Amino acid sequence: MSEQLSREELAAFREMAASFAKKTIAPMLAHESPDGNLEMLPAILHQGQEAGLLASPRPEAAGRETGIWGSQTLTHGPAVSAMLLEELAVVCGGVAMCFHAQGMGTLPLLRAENPPSAPENVAAAFSEAFGIPGLFTLREPLQAAPAAVETVAREAGDGFELSGEKTFVYSAGRPEAYLVFARSAANGDWTCFLVPADAKGLQARNAGARAGLRAAGLEHLRFDRVKLDRSLLLRFQVPNREAVLEQLRLNLIGLSAIAAGIARGALASARQYAGERYQGGDLIIAHPAMQTLLAESDARIAACQAGVSRACQAEGHAEVRFREAVRAKLIIMPAAAGAVTDCLQIFGGYGYMEDYRMEKRLRDVSVLKSAGGAPRELRAILAQMIQEG
Amino acid sequence: MLPTHMKQASQNLSLIGRRLVAEREGDLWQEETETLPWPLARQRRLYKNFADQFIRPRALEVDKHLAEFDPWPLWHEAARRGFQTEFLPWPFGTAKLLNLASMPSPLFATALKAEEFCAACGGMALMLLAHDLGMAPLLLSGTWTGFNWLRRIYSRIRAGENIAAAFAITEPGAGSDVEETEGAARARILSRAKKAPGGYLLNGRKCFISDGGIASYITFFAALENEGVESWTCFLVESPMKGFSRGRREKKMGQKAGDATELILEDVLVPEDHRIGPERSGWALNRNTLNYSRPAVGAIAVGIARGALERCLEFCRATRLGNKRLADYQDVQIELAEMTIQLTAARALVWHCGRYRLPFQGVSAAAKCFAGDTAFAICHKAMELMGDHGYLHGHGVEKAMRDSRLNQIYEGTNQINRLALIEDAWETDFARP
Incomplete structure (x- = not known):
């Protein structure tokens, strides 16, 4: 069971996020364009880092613990991050999505027993082809699933070789690395890798124009026999x-x-x-x-x-x-x-x-x-x- | 084919029994078209062919790169086919007498046109259709002046000039007010007409005017000096006229190719022969125009929803999930069926308006509300069925969702329209002892 924060602590967190949203995010929307001045986004994210709201895998970063889906999630559960996201989204859903996506990419690194050295901006890649077939394969034998996870990791030499595609990968913009969920070619089990964005064989493609949440990055990824060092395979305490x-x-x-x-x-x-x-x-x-x-x-x-x-x-x-x-x-x-x-x-x-x-x-x-x-x-x-x- | 399929099983019926079974070969659109009197069925096909050829291929590009869109080439293509001059028959316009005689409502063809154009693109369709709305008061005024202007404007359109019309009632401080009886009675109407030598001096602002950015003729409603909305009078304002200018073009969520522009009148002298109908007839003329136009607005919604359903269906047929197409999954089929049912019901209500020789407030409002709400729901369902792909611009369904939302707002919000229905049938139905 997770440790509970006091009512005062929760109120302080909420106030901090609400204040950040009002003072830092709202000015972006004062600009006359459908989604505000998105050029201000890097500065907003930077201020989010300094305020400890943006999760980070870096040991010295404030957001490593207090950020949205930072390590506080492991001790206090998801309520605080959910509350912070809600506060940010009151002003802008797109910016809230950036913070959420960064947290999703960061948390598994904080949860891992063997966290590899990771860059600042990490995005998590779940989906494949149509929606989230990964959900189905969580519950069905791989072959019987309506849509199997096709991204496969094979042992190759000292490391692994990753092949497949991931779709609709949200990020806080220009990820430096991706957290990729794939299945093991050896036993069909889930695996999780940290894949540098500049890895040879990895192609990232912008998903194109879309209805909303435009502040957040959205990409499709293609892995063409991407070679990965063994240290990039994450191990967790739980299966x-x-x-x-x-x-x-x-x-x-x-x-x-x-x-x-x-x-x-x-x-x-x-x-x-x-x-x-x-x-x-x-x-x-x-x-x-x-x-x-x-x-x-x-x-x-x-x-x-x-x-x-x-x-x-x-x-x-x-x-x-x-x-x-x-x-x-x-x-x-x-x-x-x-x-x-x-x-x-x-x-x-x-x-x-x-x-x-x-x-x-x-x-x-x-x-x-x-x-x-x-x-x-x-x-x-x-x-x-x-x-x- | 399974032996339990109707087509197979019906072979076991007697000769007469077989004759009583509907043999359906065409798709649903064709089947519905066949229910129309043949002149209108033919007209529906003409509208569809035009929309498929000239509107649909450009829908996404225009929505995305609006600044590069020049409406006039499309306008002239439509005008060349007679689609922009349909309120009068030959020799003045292009209305087909057989169409007019086929249904009790003379404007039924407008509803058909609205659906077909909007199934291709709500925005470009609005640009073409708002012109009819601008012209409607000239026709519905029932005056020689109105007819004469209609005739003159149509002759310029047929000559290939860049001529469009717009209908201007909404004001910055009075949106829904000008579409509702009680609100109007207490509204702050600021557009004013003051008698002046040779005509009237008009002052005021109108906002959200569809085609306001391109219209050369505007049916402009203003109150007489020192009087309320009950004194509203309709004037035909020409662009350019001294004192007439355009304000901001609104940045809309959808239906983008059809502009919504602010119109500003500062001491515009409008000659006497530009007054459409008697003084103080404008309020009734406005309300009656809405009675005629709201079924068409319902048809716009039906068209946008149909476009979303067609694109969603295309995706469901093309996308494989596991070992079968998305369209082959039973739960997807149920959603598609539900969307089709809703769409058919909305169209039925719009077409129902065509059964009345003179559309009235209650039935028009009902069609506008139901079709608008239904279209928005259908577009959302289509987006959801397509998963993450639903919100990508390239599939065109998120655009339909954005386009459809306006149908719950313009020509009176759907709340105002519901109250309009109550008002219309209050004494006859709702408040009857």
Whole structure:
């Protein structure tokens, strides 16, 4: 069981993230472009490092412990990181995704028994081809899975040779290394490698234009017999499969927390707008039709937060905890997206324009619905778990 | 084919029994088209062919590189086929009398056009369709002045000039107000018309005006001096006119190729013959224009959703998951079926409006609301079915999602439209003792 932080400590963390989001991230969005001035992103990430919010594998970095998905996750569980992500996402889902992706790449390095020397910016690569087939292979024999993990590591000489493809790899922009989950050619077991971005045979391709979360990097990777030193293979205290399950669980929790944060940001903006603008001679907020939208949004956001909290608190076997996270994302995403679109509606025509950033929130949350596990995939996993009791 | 399939099993029926079984060879679009009177079925095919040839291939490129989009070549292609002058028959316009006679509603063809164009691209379609909205008050005013302007504008379009129209009601401080009775009564309408020698002096601002950036003719609604919205009067403002200027072009989430532009009038002198209808007839003219246009807006939503479904289906057929196509999975099929059902229901409601010779507020609002909400839900479902690929621009489905969201907002938010339905049927249905 993880150690619990005191209420005061949690409040201090939350305040720090909220303040960072307001002072450091919000100015990026003052720029007149759909996703703000993305050229400010490196400076924001740098300040995030200094503030200890951005996870880092470097021993001397503040974020190694206190960062989002930093080593505090190993002692206190995922609740703190989820809370921090939610706070950042209140202002910008895309920047929150950067912090989340960096944490996802960092945490396995902190968890490993033999952490190799790693650069600052690491991204985790789970998905292959269509969505997250890795989820299926966690539960089915490799050959029977609807989509097997094709990225394979073979022993070659003193090290390994990695071949295959990974898709939809999120990062904090320009990763220097990737954390790659592959299967062993020898026994089909999961393996995890740290792969330098400049490794020979590794091709990274930008995923191209997309609806939202544009602050975060998004790439597809191709490994063409990439030679890796044995020291780059990570070993964990728990079986590799459990380590992967835990990683996927945290990914789902993080994405859900970001969605909850985006919805909270949308509600705060809608509340403010509705209290300032008039329709039919009355403040918008005085109209029952608008009150209904605000109330629905408020209730949905509370449900999102409860779902994240429940997933964070899950205990027991790795599969049981993973199941909670799958349930959470499945329920939270439509609730968060519903809240965002209802809040956008309060703005009328202005909600559809870039000015109030409501359309950005809708784009961001729409991406989150499918990122890291679309509803169909999550339902399939849950159904399988239900079948097995 | 399994022996339990209907096509196979029906061979065991009697001769007459076999005759009573529907033999379906075409796809769903073809089957639905066949239900239309033949002139309209033909017209639907013409719209589709045009959209497939001129709109669909450029949809993603225009959405991504909007600054490079020149609307006029597409406009003229549509105009050459008669699609931009369909409110009047020959010799003034290109409306086909058989089309007009085929359905009770004279504007049914507009709904067909909206769906076909929007299935290809909501933005470019809006650019073409907003012109009809701008012209509608001229027709619906029922005046010689209105007819005469319609005729003159159509003749310039047919001559190949860069001529478009726009409908201007929304104001910076009064969005939904101008689409609703109670709100309007208390709204702060700032566009004003003051009687002046030779005509009227117009002052005011309109915002979010579709095609405002390209229109040469704007049906502009303004209140008379010292009076409220009940005094609204419609004027035909020409660009350029002294004192007329354009403000900012809005940066929209979707339907980007159709501009939404602010229009600014500062002491614009509009001659008497530019007044469309009597003084104080503008409010009724505005509301009736919306009654006619909202089913078309519903059709826009249906078209955008259909485009999303078609692209999603294409992906589900092309993508293999394990040893079979995504489309072969039962859970995917259920989602696809649900989307098809919703789409069919939305189209049915839009087409239902065509059964009324004169569309009225309640039925128009119902079609606009239902189709708008349904389209947004379908687009989201399509995105989700495609997993991470759903949010990539290259597949076109996330664009459809962005495009569809506007349908819950323009021509009155869907909340306003629901209240419009209640208002319309209050005394006849809802408040009846």
